[in-house]
Amino acid sequence: MNSSGSKRTLWHNARLATLAGDQPWGWLPQGALITEGEQIVWVGEASQLSPELSASIAQQRDLGGAVVTPGLIDCHTHLVYGGSRAHEFELRLQGASYEEIARAGGGIRSSVAATREAGEHELYALAAQRLQTLLAEGVTTIEVKSGYGLSQAAEAKMLRVARRLAGLGLEVRTTYLGAHALPPEYQGRPDAYVKALCDWLPELKREGLVDAVDAFCEGIGFTPAQTRQVFEAARALELPVKLHAEQLSDQGGTQLACEFGALSCDHLEYLGEAGIRALQASGTVAVLLPGAYYFLRETKLPPVQALREAGVPIAIATDHNPGTSPTLSLLLMLNMACTLFRLTPEEALRGVTQHAARALGLADRGQLVAGQRADFCIWDIAHPNELAYYFGRNPLRHTVRGGQLRN
Ligand code: NIG
Ligand code: FE
Numbered sequence: 001m002n003s004s005g006s007k008r009t010l011w012h013n014a015r016l017a018t019l020a021g022d023q024p025w026g027w028l029p030q031g032a033l034i035t036e037g038e039q040i041v042w043v044g045e046a047s048q049l050s051p052e053l054s055a056s057i058a059q060q061r062d063l064g065g066a067v068v069t070p071g072l073i074d075c076h077t078h079l080v081y082g083g084s085r086a087h088e089f090e091l092r093l094q095g096a097s098y099e100e101i102a103r104a105g106g107g108i109r110s111s112v113a114a115t116r117e118a119g120e121h122e123l124y125a126l127a128a129q130r131l132q133t134l135l136a137e138g139v140t141t142i143e144v145k146s147g148y149g150l151s152q153a154a155e156a157k158m159l160r161v162a163r164r165l166a167g168l169g170l171e172v173r174t175t176y177l178g179a180h181a182l183p184p185e186y187q188g189r190p191d192a193y194v195k196a197l198c199d200w201l202p203e204l205k206r207e208g209l210v211d212a213v214d215a216f217c218e219g220i221g222f223t224p225a226q227t228r229q230v231f232e233a234a235r236a237l238e239l240p241v242k243l244h245a246e247q248l249s250d251q252g253g254t255q256l257a258c259e260f261g262a263l264s265c266d267h268l269e270y271l272g273e274a275g276i277r278a279l280q281a282s283g284t285v286a287v288l289l290p291g292a293y294y295f296l297r298e299t300k301l302p303p304v305q306a307l308r309e310a311g312v313p314i315a316i317a318t319d320h321n322p323g324t325s326p327t328l329s330l331l332l333m334l335n336m337a338c339t340l341f342r343l344t345p346e347e348a349l350r351g352v353t354q355h356a357a358r359a360l361g362l363a364d365r366g367q368l369v370a371g372q373r374a375d376f377c378i379w380d381i382a383h384p385n386e387l388a389y390y391f392g393r394n395p396l397r398h399t400v401r402g403g404q405l406r407n
Pocket of ligand 1: 107108111216244247292319321322323324325
């Protein structure tokens with residue numbers, strides 16, 4: 001025990017990808033970590049452990065030379081919904097576009113009907129099952145959006161389900177996406193719907209259901225002017241904003257979001273020069289979603305090299321949703337971020353740890369450094385570049401969350 005009476009654990013014989021410092025990967029090939037409670041209290045080369053530190057250790061775990069990375073963070077998901085959209089996938093394979101299906105009343109609207117129909121227990125069971133797959137790959141923090149309810153009661157239902165998922169042993173950040181699509185009862189009255197969804201926000205926040213506010217700014221979603229109204233409502237409640245931006249066309253949503261100091265702008269295939277400059281100036285994270293790019297058979301690549309040159313932090317997420325990205329593998333997204341978007345394996349790993357944390361406004365995780373949460377993954381690989389190299393293989397040995405071995 002140390003002076004505060006709390007037990008310290010030494011995790012040693014580890015190859016650490018700390019993602020901190022100047023070395024590629026923040027690599028410490030003969031590394032060790034000390035945790036106390038939920039925190040990391042020391043990280044370094046095992047040879048640098050001082051006698052005083054060694055004396056404070058209550059228990060030790062030999063990791064047998066395994067690679068250790070920060071816990072994975074999936075910073076963009078729509079994990080809670082009813083129904084399936086597999087039939088739309090078939091329609092798209094026959095030539096229909098995502099936009100055509102949406103305009104014909106399918107798409108998001110069909111998930112809205114199924115989500116409204118589903119009871120809270122059923123929604124929870126479905127989402128919990130999906131979450132198990134993500135947890136099995138080392139996800140320790142996840143963001144979950146609403147946006148398939150589109151009424152105050154159904155949005156609240158989705159967000160309550162998202163909150164309950166935290167009981168499965170990870171941190172859940174909730175994002176209110178009332179501005180996802182126009183519900184049928186507001187057909188032809190988009191401005192009235194935008195007013196309504198803004199009016200629901202104070203109560204949803206009071207119920208403790210909202211950590212951030214998002215919108216779908218797109219030809220088939222909401223205009224920049226409507227998105228601005230949503231952001232004004234968020235700002236009035238001091239809630240941070242994010243945006244589904246430039247996914248199918250360049251609407252200038254990114255510039256608007258950056259004007260509001262957005263945590264992140266997500267998708268970004270059609271992002272132009274002005275948007276890149278705006279991200280650079282506001283320090284907003286660019287969240288790239290290779291699953292949606294792949295599943296929609298998009299051909300326009302996000303401007304990765306320009307983002308890199310501008311020093312914009314790039315995160316990667318699953319965007320798990322029934323319409324455009326039904327994947328439950330964040331590791332597969334690492335591979336796709338490299339093969340499809342030409343990120344380096346190191347950039348991809350930073351994208352699901354360090355930069356994903358920032359996209360959620362979480363400063364206490366994403367790297368292995370003293371003071372951060374003790375959330376980390378222990379992998380059966382020799383080098384962290386293998387996380388992006390394999391696809392369809394899960395080399396996770398254990399997850400540690402808040403200093404506790406979880407699986
Ligand atoms: O992130 N772009 C809008 N929202 C989701 C798709 C939702 C759906 O089709 O159900 C996305 O790709
Ligand atoms: Fe999304």
